[in-house]
Amino acid sequence: MALSEKSSSELSSFLQTQRTAYDELVAQGLKLDLTRGKPSAAQLDLSEELLSLPHGHAAADGTDVRNYGGLKGLTELREIFADLLGVEVDQIIAGGNSSLTVMYDTLVQCLLHGAVDSERPWSQEDKVRFICPVPGYDRHFVLLESLGIEMITVPMTQDGPDAAAIAELVKDDPSIKGMWVVPTYANPSGAVCTQEVAAALTSMPTAAPDFKIFWDNAYAFHHLTEEETKSADILSLAAASGHPHRPVVFASTSKITFAGAGVAFFAGSSETIAWFVGHLGKRSIGPDKINHLRHLQFFKNADGVREHMAKHRAIIAPKFAEVQRVLTERLGEHDVATWNDPAGGYFVNLDVIDGTASRVVELAKGAGIALTPAGASYPHGDDPVDGNIRLAPTMPPVEEVTAAMEAVATCVLVAAAEKYSNAT
Ligand code: PMP
The missing domain is CATH 3.90.1150.10 (Aspartate Aminotransferase, domain 1)
Incomplete structure (x- = not known):
């Protein structure tokens, strides 16, 4: 009763x-x-073999992974995750151990320098606001709060964020510079953003010309059933709707291999990648390619990850x-x-x-x-x-x-x- x-x-x-x-x-x-x-x-034990890899230290093109360089990460590993995430190899880079760090960097670059399509740094705007579908990932919110970015909540539905509510908010307000989405098996609602919702988000008119969708695909491959739900094809949808630079995509192997010692990925339009790598090159001479090679030898190919x-x-x-x-x-x-x-x-x-x-x-x-x-x-x-x-x-x-x-x-x-x- x-x-x-x-x-x-x-x-x-x-x-x-x-x-x-x-x-x-x-x-x-x-x-x-x-x-x-x-x-x-x-x-974690499933990935124990990583601790005895890599064998050797040469990438396929002969690069010695022990040395500096290779800002975009090991090409063969990028190929595997490009395949898995449904993007082109020149649209993805492999970085350090944490995608949250890459999200932080992206936001900071937007604030300090402006995004690839910004008129000026976001920090020069009177106010910067972000759309936050709720319930959502607490660390996304803490990150925005720490950078002084205001948060506007919208409901998260089982098909992804409430696209109609978002479209209404962003159409006249240029201070709304971006939004979060955890598109696949969202934290915490488990929702999967449909291709239709993703299309609505990539095509909606926004008052901010440099509006960004922070597409955090942390759980892209983390299926609990035999059905391997595919993530919406955000980069293609954005390109098709004339907003190729709107999505910035994040993923990592934190919950695939080792949570503290995996590999993070950043994806976007080729111009977005060039923008990101341009700033990245000021703060790093190259990522941990030994870890990249270790992961490459462990997985071998996309099916290895599956x-x-x-x-x-x-x-x-x-x-x-x-x-x-x-x-x-x-x-x-x-x-x-x-x-x-x-x-x-x-x-x-x-x-x-x-x-x-x-x-x-x-x-x-x-x-x-x-x-x-x-x-x-x-x-x-x-x-x-x-x-x-x-x-x-x-x-x-x-x-x-x-x-x-x-x-x-x-x-x-x-x-x-x-x-x-x-x-x-
Ligand atoms: N995004 C989401 C949605 C998460 O749930 C988590 C981990 N809890 C992360 C990012 C953190 O990813 P990483 O370990 O790659 O920094």
């Missing part, structure tokens, strides 16, 4: 039962963590299945939460009754379960309805995911029962 339909006496006995269950949880002294989307040790991702899936899909099972069994009948069943990525998005998300996180903490702070998926950590919680089940072993989710379900029920009891 839905909690909202219970009489006040039914509600108070329900609350009592859940509080008893909660007290038992606390007594267990659990210490579990569902906070950040990190790969588990078993996933096969490797299937091994990740075998490890993490059962954890996501546990999250679904526990949520459905424990919360389904009470109508106190909704959640997504993602086909890929690293997160499950749990929406609880408005006004109870922080209470759930607080209760969980009291029972030894670390959850991402409520509101983290919103700019400034401010979820206006206090209803959203991001769950990240990849890191703990499956039995811990089960225990943590059982505890989360109890906390959701306590918080919901408290809320309804106060209202009656």
